[in-house]
Amino acid sequence: MSVNTSNAPPPPSIGFPATTTAVPTSPSSSGPVNAHDNTLVVIVAVAAVGALLGLFLLMACCRLRIASRVNVQDIDLDTAAAIAVVAPPPSIDCTSTDNTTTNSDVAMSPTTKSIDVALRRFHVAAHRIRNKKPVAQGTHCVVACATYDGTMDVALKTPLASRLKRADAASTMATFAQEILLCARLQHKYIVGFVGVLYRSPRDVTLVTEYMAQGNLASLLGCADSARFKWLSAKKAPVTKLAWAIGVVDALAYMHELGVTHRGLRAKNVLLTSAFGVKLGDMGLTRDTEVALSLTNTHSRTAGNIAPELLQQAATYSTAADMYAFGAFLCELDTCKPPFSSLESGRGGLDNTQIALLVGQGKMQPKFSYSCPDPILEIATRCMDFRPSERPSAIHVLQDLEHIRSAMT
Incomplete structure (x- = not known):
């Protein structure tokens, strides 16, 4: 049966459905007219739903086609x-009987x-x-x-x-x-x-x-000429120890903001420009064995820079461990020697294994000189807190050191 639409109301516009209110029909309304009206409403509603469904399907297909064109090898x-x-190095097949490798051996x-x-x-x-x-x-x-x-x-x-x-x-x-x-x-x-x-x-x-022409900071601190470098005065040297500390912690703050930890902060890994400015170097990721070395190698001087929780093997490396190392670095700047180096020398001295155990138990910390400025000592003490959660962030230490420099001018 065909539907007469000559007297039908115009179809509703496509969009969000409007709220409708049922209107009671008068007793004089005829039955056939109501049936025709109801049929028309159903047809229009079905058409609208179908149009919306088709639109969604079209959009989904377009997205799939675009995604299919992306080359997974195009990695920025x-x-x-x-x-x-994040990913670990590829594993090696240990079942092979041939221990030699060539360029073509590794898939x-x-x-x-x-x-x-x-x-x-x-x-x-x-x-x-x-x-x-x-x-x-x-x-x-x-x-x-x-x-x-x-x-x-x-x-x-x-x-x-x-x-x-x-x-x-x-x-x-x-x-x-x-x-x-x-x-x-x-x-x-x-x-x-x-x-x-x-x-x-x-x-x-x-x-x-x-290339950093002046070598590393540890070599400079170990020479006789290091006495001219002071914490707050640059009268006899081109730069102060405070400026070195600010440069290093500025680099740490930048790395930590990116979610990167250094894992090997010490004066040996701080390099010097021709004007004796500092730049943090040695970004190698080969320090997973460092803790083991500090506990077994009596000639290694790494225990003084490693956080207690790492020596206890009770935690993974974190920014807090970097901040402990920075506190030890401040001690190295102050004394011009690696932490605990005086305890390792001479008869009856402690070896690195003993030092590592004591540091890991919170029974030993690097010692500063009597001439170390109190604000520097206070910052270093907070950085080397036995509790990782109590150590300040790099950005907070940077602000504190900048405040010290501002107070000097």
Whole structure:
């Protein structure tokens, strides 16, 4: 049966349904007319619902098509850096009977592929690096200096060749790649500047950073000339110890804001510019073994910089542990010696294992000189509180140190 719509009311506009009120029909209303009206209302309602449903389906299909065009390999730096920092190095298949590894032996995992893509973005052409000279060799890497584009002195850091011949070579390179991505992410005036990467293959990678001509702060503090550097006076030196402390904690505050911890703060890892300014360096992520070394190696001087909760192995590394290390760094600035170094020397001295146990139990803390300014000592004491929750944040310490500097002027 066809429906006569010549006298029907106009269809409602499409949108949110309006609230309707039922109107009672008069007794004189005829039955057939009411049936026709009801049928028309049903048809219009069904059409409106169908139109809305079709619109939603169309939008969903468009989103799926757009998503399907995204290439999962197109990873930006922040994403790759997050993967590198959060994800552990790829595991090694220990069931193999062949302990030798080559470039072609290691199949790249999705995480390794992501890191590899990110590293290639920072590639520096080899011909731009000139006058390479060896500088130092550590447990994991060898460091050289060179000239970049004939104008800028740079440092070159490469994993030791001997470590790349071991069964855990893939893990070594994954860790080194994580360090590179972290250096690329950190851009701050008090952090050693990132230049790029000499990338030849996943096993042949060199980190290129700015070269710090004056070496590290520990070497300067250990020489006889260190006596001219004072906390608050710069009459006999180009810079004060307070300025060094402000620079380092400024860098820490920046890192902590990004959710990054340093894990190795000490004067040895603070480098000096040509004008004796400081920049935080050594962003390597190879410090998971540091606690174990501090408990077993009597020649290692790391216990004084490690928070008690880490020595007890009762907590994971946190920003609070960095702040404990900063308190110990203030002690190193004050005494010009690593924490507890005087206790380790001489007959009857404590070895590093004994010191680590006492620090972990809260029975020992680094000692400051009698000439240390009271405000500095108070800040250091708060930083080295046995309770991690009571230690101040880097930004609060920065504000306190800036206040001390302002009071001097």
